[in-house]
Structures are given as structure tokens and as C-alpha cells.
Amino acid sequence: MDAFIHQVLSGLATGGIYASLALALVMIYQVTRLVNFAQGEMAMFSTYIAWSLINAGMGYWPAFLLTVLFAFAVGVVIERVVIRPVENAPVLAIVVVFIALLVILNSATGWIYSYTIKTFPSPFPKEPLFGNKYMSSHELGAIGVTLVVLVLLYVFFRFTPLGLAMRAVAQNPESSRLVGIRVGWMLALGWGLAAAVGAVAGMMIAPIVYLDPNMMGGILLYAFAAALLGGIDSPGGAVIGGFAVGVLENVLGAYVIGNDLKLSVALGLIIGVLLVRPSGLFGKVNVSRV
Amino acid sequence: MALLEAKGLRASYGPTRVLHGIDFAIDEGSITAVLGANGAGKTTTLRALCGMVKTEGDVRFGGARIDGRLTEDIVRLGIAHVPDGRGTFVNLTTEENLRLGAYTRKDRAAVESDLARIFAYFPRLKERRRQQAGTLSGGEQQMLAVSRALMLRPKLLLLDEPSFGLAPLLVRELFEIMRTVNQRERVSILLVEQNAAMALALANRAYLIETGRVVLSGAADEIRRDDAVRRSYLGY
């Protein structure tokens, strides 16, 4: 029983990371109607920046904050410089751009930092917190960090004028222009936020999976499964989907299909959701009248 | 001086030219009606003024060129547009829709009092303030669209068939509100309207557009007496 509880709880910890990354995917999907395949590599690259800062002697949390800001700026620049010019291009062209971004970030990181696996520090103590026997303190801390990020995003989108403007742009760019919203900047801001959230996810997962240029491949797949499960245009659904996928992956891996085949859980989910309920569990059914 | 002046306004959708050089002026504080058959180019004229369609020609607002500028920048000068099809943010609440109308304004306190005033004009919107706007009835969404535009506190209001889908009683109410807004708050109005009789009764000036050209313009009273207009648009 203890082992089972352990599997579920540590599933929640990785699930939180999938949830963050899934949320980043959803944020970009809502404005582009496309899945940003480079989301994982953007997070990976940011995590390397954090590694450099920490190795240069910076404290963990200052490095963490600086990395989040850096990721935000990179996200904005990518939107302005790379995505903007192909905004109105056919879907396939944009997908190719996403994939190119993925490959470029991956190989640039490999070139700068080499492909050797590195350890990445956790800001949380080695001994389990509160003397609990189920979760490492990093797992507990990662859940905490994830929850803080989710609450901040919720408050931003729900209660600030800028958050409202971003939601408006996601659903009706033309009307948004007609109330004076600078739509281009809102899109860039969305990319920045998604990249920042991804960076947090990268820094939280790196102590678990170690740091290497390919670290996010599998994780992005889980995040994608999570986003689909929750409904690709539902932020709340992506979060719930993330936690669900984390737990499912751990429990199935431990008791049913074995750890080696864990990734197939993600693939199975993706195919299952697409076949049975493409809009996901919480995918919005738009109500509108003509 | 005219508040808004367009000279040789042309507009195209892709390769298809739809407006072939339209000239008109809107005097400060006036109500100007635009009439024309379906497909004449009324909606396109409003879209061209706001930079929502590819345009050529000279458009001035308060003396400054606005042609070729971004829609959001034109709006920020004080031009609110109730578009064809209402442009509701269907997944946001009624209140969020209204607050978006005031997105560019910095005067918080005045925004709150304007919101209260809108709710006084349209009690239905107040009842439904927390409801998803997409679930409002067509008429309610039309009121919402006009209200959202008013929340900008515009200098010029462009209205594309604001009475579309409204019950007769509400149409009269809406026209009354337009008159009030125009007289009390000195908002100039450019009105595209199928109900030519009511539009001409409200307006100071009117333009008649046919296939992308102005074919008749003048004081609303004169236009109303024009034989061709009477037969085609007023139906008597």
C-alpha cells in the first residue's frame, strides 16, 4: 500500500510538470490553433541557462528568476522574429518552422554544452520534508512551485485587464483590434508567458531526469497527451490532464506495463483521446448564436 | 472643419476592387447616414475607415491622415466601430465584453460610471452581466455591441446596421439612445442602416452608395424627398 501511495504522489509531482508544459502548449494553441513542437526544447534551453548561471556561482533562486525572465524574453523574440513573418502562411509551413526551431535549439544546445548528461541541482533539502516517507522533498517542492505558477497565471488571466485582453485576442482578434488591443504584442506576450512557464517546468524536472539536450522529448509527449486529454483549448483541462497523466504513467509503469514501456502510456492516451473524444474531457463547446 | 474626411477612398478584397473612389465628410457633432442596396459597399466603407481592409485614398480624422494605419491605432484616436455581425467575444461574460470596450482608457472612475450608465440604458445587459455573451439573444448581443463601442467614449461612432435583429420597440429605443449620445455627449455618428426612413429622420446628412460609388449626397431632408430614394429605399 505504501508503495502505491508513493507511486501516486510522485506521479503528482511529475504530473505538475506535465501540467505546466501542457498549459504552455494550450496558451500558444489558443492563439495560433497549432501545437508548438519546440515548446520542450525552449524549456530545455532555458534550463541550460539556469545551469550556467548556477555554475557561475549564482544562488539557485536568483538564477531561477533570471532564467524565467530570460525565457520570457526569448519567447517574445521568437514570436516577433520567427513566427510573425509566417503568421498567415499555410499550417504546414508553420509546423515546419516549429520543427526547425526544435532542431536548431536542440543542436545549438548540444554544440554549446555538449551532449554529456549533467546533474541539475534541486533547491529543496535532501531529507524528505516534514519527515514524510512518501515523497522526496524535491517532488513536494516541485508540486509547490507548480501550484504557485498555476495560481499566478489564473490570477493574471482572470483578474487583470492585460489578462482579459489576451483572452479576447485568443478568441476574436478582429474585435480585439476594434477595442484598441495591440494584437501583435498580445501574441508575443503569450509566447513569452508560455516560454517562462516552460522554463519553470524544465528547471523542476531537470533534477529528476538530468540535464541533456534531449531531456524534453518524452516530457513534451506527456504534456501533449495531457493537453489533449484535458482538451487542447482548455487551460484548466490541461492542468488536470497533466496531473492525471503523471499519476497514470507512474501507476501503470510500476504495476502494469513496466517502466520501460511507460512512454507508450502517452502514445496510447493521445491515440485514445483522438479516437474517442477529440475535444478532450474539458474541451470547450463554444456556445454562440448567429 | 470636418471631423472625418475621405477622398478617393478605394478598397479591395484580394484582387477584387469593391470601393471605386468614395468622397465624403462627417461634420463634428453630426449624424451621417449611409444608404445603399445589399452589396453596395457600405460595410466595406466602414471597414476601410478603420483599416480593416486593403485601402487606398486619403482619409483624415481631425485633420491627421489615418489611412494605412493599424486598426488598433485608429481606434485609439477615438473611433469606435460596431461591426457587421456584432463582433461579440462569445466566450467572455457580458461585463468583460463591456470592459474590453474601455480597454484603452485610463480614467478608471469614469469607466465605472459609464458601465453603470450603460446598465441603466440596457437593464437586460445588467441582468446578464456574468453570463457568457455568446448565450445572449441576437438582440441582446446587438445592444452589447453598441454598448461596447460606447464604452470607448468615442469621438466618432461607426454603426453597421445596429438595429439588425432588434424588435421594433427596441429599434426605437436604440435610435433614441443614438440621438441622446449625439446631442448630450457630442459623439458624431456614421450610421449604416437598412431602415432608411428612421435613419434619414435621425441624420443630418446622407450618402447613397451604389456598387462602390457615391451616387447621391446631401442634407438628409433633401435625400428623403428624392424620388428615386423614396421608391427604392423608403418604399412609397
Ligand SMILES: Nc1ncnc2c1ncn2[C@@H]1O[C@H](COP(=O)(O)OP(=O)(O)OP(=O)(O)O)[C@@H](O)[C@H]1O
Ligand atoms: N471578405 C470579402 N471577400 C471578397 N469580397 C467581399 C468580402 N466582403 C464583401 N465582399 C464584396 O464586396 C461587396 C460589398 O460588400 P459589403 O459587405 O461592403 O456590402 P454592404 O453594402 O455592406 O451590403 P449589405 O447591405 O448586404 O450588408 C460585395 O459585392 C461583396 O460580395
Ligand SMILES: [Mg+2]
Ligand atoms: Mg453590410
